[in-house]
Amino acid sequence: MKIKNHSVAILALIVCGVWLLYSAKISDSTMPGAPGPKFFPYIIISLLAFLTILNEILSWRRLLQKKKMKTAGSVRGGVSEQEDCAHSPVQSFGEEAADRKKTFLSFVLIFFYIAGIDVIGFYPAAVLALFLALKGIMRINWLKSLSGTAIISGSVFIIFSLVFQLPLPRGIF
Amino acid sequence: MVSSILHAFGSVLTPELLLVMLLGSVVGIVFGSIPGLTYSMGIILFLPMTFRLSPLAAISLLLGVYIGGMTGGSVAAILLGIPGTPSAAATVFDGYPLAKKGLAGKALGTALVASIFGGLLSVITLMIVAPLIANFALNFGPAEIFALVLFGLSTICGVSAGNILKGLVSGCIGLLVMTIGLDPVMGMPRYTFGFSRLIAGVDLLPFMIGMFAIPQIVQSFSTTEVKIENITSKKIKTVYPSLKELRRMFWLTFRCALIGIGIGSIPGTGGPVAAFLGYDQARRTKKSEGPALEGIAGPEAANNGVTGGALIPMFTLGIPGDAATAVLLGALMIHGLKPGPLLFSQHADFVYGVYAALIVIHVIVLFVQGFGIRFFVKILNFRKCYLFSTILVLCTIGAYAVNNNVFDIYVMFFAGLLAFFMTKYDYPVAPAVLALVLGPVMEDSFRRALILSQGSFNIFVTSPISLVFYSLTVLILIGQIRRSAKNAGSGTGK
Numbered sequence: 171m172k173i174k175n176h177s178v179a180i181l182a183l184i185v186c187g188v189w190l191l192y193s194a195k196i197s198d199s200t201m202p203g204a205p206g207p208k209f210f211p212y213i214i215i216s217l218l219a220f221l222t223i224l225n226e227i228l229s230w231r232r233l234l235q236k237k238k239m240k241t242a243g244s245v246r247g248g249v250s251e252q253e254d255c256a257h258s259p260v261q262s263f264g265e266e267a268a269d270r271k272k273t274f275l276s277f278v279l280i281f282f283y284i285a286g287i288d289v290i291g292f293y294p295a296a297v298l299a300l301f302l303a304l305k306g307i308m309r310i311n312w313l314k315s316l317s318g319t320a321i322i323s324g325s326v327f328i329i330f331s332l333v334f335q336l337p338l339p340r341g342i343f
Numbered sequence: 344m345v346s347s348i349l350h351a352f353g354s355v356l357t358p359e360l361l362l363v364m365l366l367g368s369v370v371g372i373v374f375g376s377i378p379g380l381t382y383s384m385g386i387i388l389f390l391p392m393t394f395r396l397s398p399l400a401a402i403s404l405l406l407g408v409y410i411g412g413m414t415g416g417s418v419a420a421i422l423l424g425i426p427g428t429p430s431a432a433a434t435v436f437d438g439y440p441l442a443k444k445g446l447a448g449k450a451l452g453t454a455l456v457a458s459i460f461g462g463l464l465s466v467i468t469l470m471i472v473a474p475l476i477a478n479f480a481l482n483f484g485p486a487e488i489f490a491l492v493l494f495g496l497s498t499i500c501g502v503s504a505g506n507i508l509k510g511l512v513s514g515c516i517g518l519l520v521m522t523i524g525l526d527p528v529m530g531m532p533r534y535t536f537g538f539s540r541l542i543a544g545v546d547l548l549p550f551m552i553g554m555f556a557i558p559q560i561v562q563s564f565s566t567t568e569v570k571i572e573n574i575t576s577k578k579i580k581t582v583y584p585s586l587k588e589l590r591r592m593f594w595l596t597f598r599c600a601l602i603g604i605g606i607g608s609i610p611g612t613g614g615p616v617a618a619f620l621g622y623d624q625a626r627r628t629k630k631s632e633g634p635a636l637e638g639i640a641g642p643e644a645a646n647n648g649v650t651g652g653a654l655i656p657m658f659t660l661g662i663p664g665d666a667a668t669a670v671l672l673g674a675l676m677i678h679g680l681k682p683g684p685l686l687f688s689q690h691a692d693f694v695y696g697v698y699a700a701l702i703v704i705h706v707i708v709l710f711v712q713g714f715g716i717r718f719f720v721k722i723l724n725f726r727k728c729y730l731f732s733t734i735l736v737l738c739t740i741g742a743y744a745v746n747n748n749v750f751d752i753y754v755m756f757f758a759g760l761l762a763f764f765m766t767k768y769d770y771p772v773a774p775a776v777l778a779l780v781l782g783p784v785m786e787d788s789f790r791r792a793l794i795l796s797q798g799s800f801n802i803f804v805t806s807p808i809s810l811v812f813y814s815l816t817v818l819i820l821i822g823q824i825r826r827s828a829k830n831a832g833s834g835t836g837k
Contacts, residue, residue: 204793215519269566273561280561
């Protein structure tokens with residue numbers, strides 16, 4: 171079983187550790203009879219850690235059972251593990267890698283778009299992000315990317331800045 | 344009550360409110376029609392636009408999105424064979440084969456009429472039942488509220504998409520996020536990690552936008568768009584069922600609407616369960632084995648019955664039944680209204696206004712979807728790359744507009760990142776959102792109850808109301824665990 175399949179569990183346990191660490195910094199002062207501000211977080215941290223570990227134990231047990239069944243199946247029916255895998259409807263490695271790269275690029279783009287809002291202002295950042303998303307990530311041709319960017323940002327400007335008069339970040343310039 | 348509702352119609356039938364209800368309905372139908380877009384996402388995206396509106400106008404717009412979305416789900420289900428919303432999944436069984444036979448218009452008309460009938464019946468039920476529950480809930484103290492919220496949190500099992508343990512982990516993550524900021528009793532700052540902006544806590548709206556929208560946006564950016572074989576290129580026109588057909592389907596639709604209302608009022612069950620039960624009723628009623636209009640009317644009446652049913656616990660007890668009502672609950676709080684029994688005594692005008700708005704919205708949806716079907720069919724062919732690029736920009740505006748602060752956009756981003764990894768590894772997102780909404784109330788009522796009892800935990804088990812809620816919580820947990828084990832046994836569980 172690959173370690174990446176446990177990333178949420180690992181992350182949840184790290185979060186529990188961080189929360190526990192920061193709990194020590196919270197003051198204990200409270201009203202008579204009532205538990206302090208740490209009480210509720212402690213319950214949640216314990217519950218999260220317990221459920222995460224339980225989930226992991228159960229998934230390992232399921233995996234072991236599956237392996238046992240596969241071994242028994244291959245002995246009885248002569249179906250090898252490779253054959254079984256060959257029939258599974260998974261994406262090809264190339265496609266999967268391309269999608270993973272695009273996913274990573276999408277997150278990077280969104281992060282820099284948000285950072286850009288603070289620096290160059292909302293509209294320039296939005297125009298740049300839209301164009302890069304359409305042309306760079308989704309591989310749409312130049313003309314369609316440019317016109318799509320213009321139409322979307324123009325419509326947003328008309329609705330939010332002209333009609334709703336919503337004050338949007340202008341950046342540092 | 345009748346005179347109050349009639350008076351409320353006067354305040355709802357104004358050009359401003361009619362316009363926002365029309366806008367909400369159109370947006371809802373669009374979001375419901377397009378597979379991949381959910382009406383929960385529609386409600387979140389349009390919430391920031393309601394900040395300058397009156398609370399009634401704001402909620403009317405969002406209810407328009409909710410009802411329009413639930414009704415619009417049938418368009419894609421019938422024309423593409425792909426449900427626009429999970430609640431429309433059962434409509435595909437008979438709707439798509441009928442459309443392929445050339446009866447798309449009739450199928451769409453039947454779905455629309457059944458949806459509106461189910462929805463209106465659920466609104467009438469809401470009007471009758473809600474004041475009774477609210478009146479009863481006025482007797483609740485902090486211990487009863489704690490028990491009630493615990494019951495509400497048990498719905499996490501229902502929205503856990505088959506994996507209760509992962510749903511509970513997701514709920515705990517939501518509860519942990521909720522602990523960031525000032526603690527509700529002493530006002531001590533907790534888990535701010537050195538960011539002064541976190542002293543006020545994590546704002547609900549940017550977090551929800553991130554959780555619901557960002558994973559969808561990233562997914563649409565990173566996957567190749569596939570052209571789906573559909574029949575939308577043909578000219579489609581809504582054809583309403585004849586009087587004879589309506590008479591034939593009346594009792595089935597009525598029964599399914601009641602099922603939907605009942606299911607909807609139980610937190611954590613929701614539209615898909617109701618729709619499949621509705622389809623099961625239809626299957627028993629129809630005379631032939633092949634696709635029939637009954638197979639559309641049943642599930643559609645049931646899933647729209649859920650709308651009014653789900654609003655009962657939300658308005659009367661402040662307990663959201665699913666992701667959409669959790670967002671609606673958040674919207675009410677953002678507009679300074681606290682859902683619960685006091686809403687009915689302190690803001691009676693608002694509540695009656697909502698009743699009137701719900702009825703008007705159903706009429707608007709009937710006309711808009713009926714006459715505008717060609718427009719919605721065209722939208723099905725709209726390229727998703729442009730749609731999700733627009734949604735990305737709308738999300739950032741929505742997150743920013745809450746406090747006019749860029750920090751909230753970062754909160755949205757990190758919530759999105761968290762939701763993306765949770766979805767990737769089969770951890771449902773809805774429980775985290777439910778926990779985020781209900782968590783603060785739970786902690787506050789728990790600690791207040793202990794202050795009242797001067798530290799005695801007996802306060803939680805002495806009230807019969809609390810005991811009823813604890814029993815219901817245990818029953819729901821046992822039921823869901825059994826269902827999950829059964830699914831796992833039959834190989835359908837995750």
